[in-house]
Amino acid sequence: MSASLRTIARSVSKRSAFYSNAVRAYSTKEPTLKERFAELLPEKQAEVKELKAKYGKTVIGEVLLEQAYGGMRGIKGLVWEGSVLDPEEGIRFRGRTIPDIQKELPKAEGGNEPLPEALFWLLLTGEVPTVSQTKALSEELAARSKLPKHVEELIDRSPSHLHPMAQFSIAVTALESESQFAKAYAAGVNKKEYWKYTYEDSIELLAKLPTIAARIYRNLFHDGKVAAVDPSLDYGANFASMLGYGSNPEFVELMRLYLSIHSDHEGGNVSAHTTHLVGSALSSPFLSLAAGLNGLAGPLHGRANQEVLEWLVEMKKELKGDMSKENIEKYLWATLKAGRVVPGYGHAVLRKTDPRYTAQREFALKHMPDYDMFKLVSNIYEVAPKVLTEHGKTKNPWPNVDSHSGVLLQYYGMKEQSFYTVLFGVARAFGVLPQLIIDRGIGMAIERPKSFSTEKYKELVESLNK
Numbered sequence: 010m011s012a013s014l015r016t017i018a019r020s021v022s023k024r025s026a027f028y029s030n031a032v033r034a035y036s037t038k039e040p041t042l043k044e045r046f047a048e049l050l051p052e053k054q055a056e057v058k059e060l061k062a063k064y065g066k067t068v069i070g071e072v073l074l075e076q077a078y079g080g081m082r083g084i085k086g087l088v089w090e091g092s093v094l095d096p097e098e099g100i101r102f103r104g105r106t107i108p109d110i111q112k113e114l115p116k117a118e119g120g121n122e123p124l125p126e127a128l129f130w131l132l133l134t135g136e137v138p139t140v141s142q143t144k145a146l147s148e149e150l151a152a153r154s155k156l157p158k159h160v161e162e163l164i165d166r167s168p169s170h171l172h173p174m175a176q177f178s179i180a181v182t183a184l185e186s187e188s189q190f191a192k193a194y195a196a197g198v199n200k201k202e203y204w205k206y207t208y209e210d211s212i213e214l215l216a217k218l219p220t221i222a223a224r225i226y227r228n229l230f231h232d233g234k235v236a237a238v239d240p241s242l243d244y245g246a247n248f249a250s251m252l253g254y255g256s257n258p259e260f261v262e263l264m265r266l267y268l269s270i271h272s273d274h275e276g277g278n279v280s281a282h283t284t285h286l287v288g289s290a291l292s293s294p295f296l297s298l299a300a301g302l303n304g305l306a307g308p309l310h311g312r313a314n315q316e317v318l319e320w321l322v323e324m325k326k327e328l329k330g331d332m333s334k335e336n337i338e339k340y341l342w343a344t345l346k347a348g349r350v351v352p353g354y355g356h357a358v359l360r361k362t363d364p365r366y367t368a369q370r371e372f373a374l375k376h377m378p379d380y381d382m383f384k385l386v387s388n389i390y391e392v393a394p395k396v397l398t399e400h401g402k403t404k405n406p407w408p409n410v411d412s413h414s415g416v417l418l419q420y421y422g423m424k425e426q427s428f429y430t431v432l433f434g435v436a437r438a439f440g441v442l443p444q445l446i447i448d449r450g451i452g453m454a455i456e457r458p459k460s461f462s463t464e465k466y467k468e469l470v471e472s473l474n475k
């Protein structure tokens with residue numbers, strides 16, 4: 010097919026999808042997410058096949074020796090469909106900014122924030138679901154939320170000094186017993202069918218993550234009782250309720266926003282990359298996500314949201330109530346001079362204020378403008394970029410997502426910061442699982458980049474520099 014014909018075919022298919030959704034919204038015959046993905050997959054497979062055939066030998070970048078020693082920063086070598094991160098502008102989910110998804114995605118009745126289950130649909134298909142499609146997905150997730158007994162017991166038997174992220178990862182790993190993918194693979198399923206079982210496992214996982222997270226939270230910090238799931242509620246509302254905050258509509262809205270903006274940040278970050286890497290060996294979604302969660306638990310990645318809160322509380326104590334900008338500046342320098350990083354600042358890709366920070370700041374300005382911890386975060390925002398620039402190390406002196414999330418949770422009474430990364434983990438599943446399904450759909454290869462020893466690199470660069 011010629012390029013122009015392809016363009017026409019694509020725009021016709023987009024339009025027909027638009028019309029069919031519009032019509033189906035008034036009928037009961039709307040496709041489910043799985044059906045819609047199945048409809049779209051052949052087009053995606055053909056697109057990838059054609060791209061590889063036509064441009065497979067095109068050079069798309071170069072690699073410097075310093076990148077091999079520098080966390081492979083900037084090396085192009087991953088495929089990620091759900092989102093692309095621009096250093097200046099921030100994240101776009103299937104081409105949409107955070108304000109776009111806040112506007113375009115279906116919301117709960119009376120709510121203003123996007124529903125994470127609708128975002129999952131968007132990340133998987135590139136399309137915005139209708140209200141009734143979203144509702145059907147919410148219902149399916151609620152219906153599949155119950156944990157098997159052995160997973161409940163594992164969580165209940167975890168010692169209280171075991172970090173919530175370790176408990177979370179153990180429970181997700183133990184869900185392997187439920188993997189339809191693992192069972193189908195063992196039964197010799199045709200590789201063309203892999204995505205279907207990966208899809209089922211992914212939905213099962215999304216459905217069960219809040220139940221796991223809430224059980225850990227309620228066991229460690231409350232009475233161990235988790236509220237029952239209400240099938241008429243959306244995902245964020247049920248999660249808030251299981252955690253014990255369902256009666257506060259502002260917290261429910263915060264959960265919807267939190268889960269949406271923490272979901273996806275393209276493919277190279279540790280949790281996304283790890284999930285994809287482990288998944289490329291055809292490990293089930295349960296094992297793949299558990300691996301990603303273990304990466305998210307690191308202080309330079311998801312655990313930074315816990316570190317930020319601890320650092321803020323320490324600062325507040327140290328400054329004895331005088332949180333003037335001069336004192337904050339002194340405290341920032343003390344942190345840096347102690348050889349620590351300023352948590353919540355800097356980023357491997359971003360070079361501006363993270364729009365996920367801005368979205369949370371806007372939420373705070375709307376719901377808690379006078380909260381002292383929010384004011385502290387705002388004052389740090391005015392001082393830290395200058396200090397970090399003077400310090401002269403970080404390439405990005407601006408705040409990231411983790412710099413703001415903790416104070417919002419504190420405001421509503423969720424003060425147990427060691428739990429915060431678990432919330433991030435539930436959200437991250439919404440971003441990494443769609444890619445796992447797509448990977449299986451387009452038959453992505455097992456990941457296996459090349460490594461060299463320092464000795465070998467020496468030989469290589471010396472011969473190249475002759």
Ligand SMILES: CC(C)(COP(=O)(O)OP(=O)(O)OC[C@H]1O[C@@H](n2cnc3c(N)ncnc32)[C@H](O)[C@@H]1OP(=O)(O)O)[C@@H](O)C(=O)NCCC(=O)NCCS
Nearest residue numbers: 309310313350351352353354355356357402403404405409
């Ligand atoms: C996110 C992060 C890991 C990115 O790392 P990176 O891509 O290597 O960042 P840079 O290239 O800007 O790092 C260059 C130097 O600046 C330092 N730097 C980066 N961010 C810094 C920060 N917030 N405070 C102090 N120093 C920082 C790095 O540690 C590095 O120092 P080194 O040369 O002594 O090793 C880093 O900015 C960081 O540690 N931030 C704090 C933790 C955090 O908020 N993580 C959540 C990210 S969403």
